[in-house]
Amino acid sequence: MDGILWTFLGTLLTFSVTTLGASGVFFVKGDAGGKIQSGFLGFAGGVMIAASVWSLLLPGIEFAEENGQISWLVITGGFLLGVILLLAADHLIGRRQLRIKKNTAMLVAAITAHNIPEGMAIGLAFALAAQNPGEPALLSGAIALTVGIAIQNFPEGTAIALPLSQDGCSKRKAFFIGSMSAVVEPVFGVAAAALGNAVRIGMPWFLSFAAGAMIYVVVQELIPEASAGEEEKSGTLGFVVGFLVMMILDVALG
Numbered sequence: 001m002d003g004i005l006w007t008f009l010g011t012l013l014t015f016s017v018t019t020l021g022a023s024g025v026f027f028v029k030g031d032a033g034g035k036i037q038s039g040f041l042g043f044a045g046g047v048m049i050a051a052s053v054w055s056l057l058l059p060g061i062e063f064a065e066e067n068g069q070i071s072w073l074v075i076t077g078g079f080l081l082g083v084i085l086l087l088a089a090d091h092l093i094g095r096r097q098l099r100i101k102k103n104t105a106m107l108v109a110a111i112t113a114h115n116i117p118e119g120m121a122i123g124l125a126f127a128l129a130a131q132n133p134g135e136p137a138l139l140s141g142a143i144a145l146t147v148g149i150a151i152q153n154f155p156e157g158t159a160i161a162l163p164l165s166q167d168g169c170s171k172r173k174a175f176f177i178g179s180m181s182a183v184v185e186p187v188f189g190v191a192a193a194a195l196g197n198a199v200r201i202g203m204p205w206f207l208s209f210a211a212g213a214m215i216y217v218v219v220q221e222l223i224p225e226a227s228a229g230e231e232e233k234s235g236t237l238g239f240v241v242g243f244l245v246m247m248i249l250d251v252a253l254g
Contacts, residue, residue, distance in 0.1 A: 002130065003123075003126045003127040003128075003129065003130030003131070003193045004126075004127075004190055004193045004194055006126040006129070006130070006142070006193075007122055007123045007126045007127070007189045007190050007192075007193040008186060008189070008190055010122050010126060010142070010143070010146035010189070011119050011122055011123075011146075011185040011186040011189040011190070012186055013146060013147075013150050014118070014119070014122070014146065014149050014150040014153050014182060014185050015153075015179075015182045015183060015185055015186055016150075017150040017151065017153045017154050017157070018115075018153040018154070018156060018157040018178070018179060018181065018182035019157060019178075019179040019182070020154060020157065021153060021154035021155060021156060021157025021158040021159075021161075021178070022157035022158065022160065022161040022174070022175045022177075022178030022179045023157075023161075023175060024157075024158045024161065024162065025158075025161040025162055025164075025165045025171050025174045025175050025178065026171055026175065028162060028165065035234040036166075036234070037163075037166045038225075038226045038227070038228070038234040038235035038238065039226075039234045039235065039237065039238035040159075040162045040163050040166060040238065041103070041163060041222050041225050041226035041235060041238065042222070042223075042226040042227075042234065042235035042236060042237065042238025042239035042240075042241075042242065043155075043158075043159060043162075043238040043239065043241055043242035044107055044159035044160070044162075044163060044222055044242060045218040045222035045223055045226060045238075045239050045242065046238065046239040046240060046241060046242025046243030046244070046245075046246065047155050047156060047159050047242040047243070047245065047246045048107075048110065048111065048114075048159070048214040048215070048217065048218050048222075048242075049214075049215065049218055049239075049243055050242070050243045050244075050245075050246035050247040050250060051114060051152065051156070051214065051246050051250070052114075052210075052211040052214045052215050053211075054246075054247060054250035054251060055114070055118065055149075055152065055246075055250055056114065056117065056207045056208065056210050056211035056214075057075060057079075057207070057208060057211045059121070059207055060074075060075050060078070060203070060204040060207030060208045060211070061075055061204070063200070063203040063204045063207065064204035067200065067201055067203075067204070069204060071204070074204045074205060074208070075204060075208040076208075077205070077208070078204060078205040078206070078207065078208030078209040078211075078212065079208045079209070079211055079212035079215075080212060081205075081209050081212065082113070082208065082209040082210060082211060082212025082213035082214075082216065083212040083213070083215075083216045085209075085213060086106065086109075086110065086212070086213045086216040086217060086220075087216070089106070089109060090102070090106065090216075090220065090221075093105050093106065100164060100167040100168070100169060101163075101167050101225075102221065103163075103217075103221035103222055103225050104163045104164055104167050106217045106220075106221050107159070107160060107163060107217055107221070107222065108160055108164070108177060108181060109213070109217075110210075110213045110214045110216075110217040111156050111159065111160055111181050111214070112181045112182075112184060113209070113210045113213045113214070114156075114210040114211075114213070114214055115153075115156075115181060115182050115184050115185050116184050116185075116188045116206065116210065117188075117203065117206040117207045117209075117210050118149050118153075118185060119184060119185030119186065119187070119188040119189035119192070120188050120189060120191075120192035120199060120203065120206060121145065121149070121192075121203070122142070122145060122146050122149065122185070122189045122192075123188070123189035123190060123191065123192030123193035123194075123199070124192050124193070124196070124199060124200055124203070125138075125141060125142035125145050125146075126139075126142045126193055127192070127193040127194075127196045128142070129141075129142045130193075131196075148249075148250075151249055152246065152249045152250060153182055155242065155245055155246060155249075156181070156182075157178045157179065157181070157182070158178070159242070160174075160177065160178040160181050161174045161175055161177070161178030161179075162174070164177055164178065223235070223239070226238065226239065
C-alpha cells in the first residue's frame, strides 16, 4: 500500500466535496437581501466555531497527549499564535482597498488555514496504515476519517462562496475561491504522508493555530456583521443552524 497515493486520492475527495459545497452559490439569487446576507454570515460563524472545537481543538489535545506533550500548554500556545497572526492580517487587510468586505476576506483566510491540518491529519492516517499493512483497522480508520472530513467540507465551501457572492463577486469567482480554499488539503496531506512522524509532533500546534484563527474571525468580524442593524435575528438563527450542522457532522462522523 502506498500511503502517499492513498493520501492524494483521499484529499482529492475532500477537495471535490468542498467544490460541491461552493457550487451552492449558483442556486441562490444574486439580489438576496439583508436578512439572507446576515443569515449567511451567521451560518459561516456557526460552522467555524463548531469546527474549531470538534475538528481542531479536541483532536489537537489527543495528538498532544499521544506525543507525550503538555496538552493544555501546547494547545494554548498554538491558539494564541493563530490569534496573533489574524490580528496582523486584520491590520494589513484593513489598510488595503479590497473589492470584498474585510470580514469576508478574513473568513476565506481562516477556513483555508483550517483546511491545512485537516489534510495533514489524512496524510498521517494513511502513512500509519501504510507502515502497518498487517493491521487493516488502520486503513479503515483512515478511510473513515477522510469520508468524515469530506462531508464536513461541504458546508465550509458554501460558507465561503455565498458571502463572496453577496459582496459583489460574480458567482463563478465566488465558486472558484470557495473551491480553492480546500486545494491546500492535497498539498499538505501528501507532504504529511511523506514526512510522517516529524509532522505528527507538530500537529497539535497546527490544529490549535487554525482554531485560534477561526475563532478570532468569528468574534471580530462575522458575529458583529451578522448582528448589525435590524437583521440580528437572521444572523443568530444562521449561527445556530451552522453550529448544529457542523456539530452533528463532526460528532456523528468523528
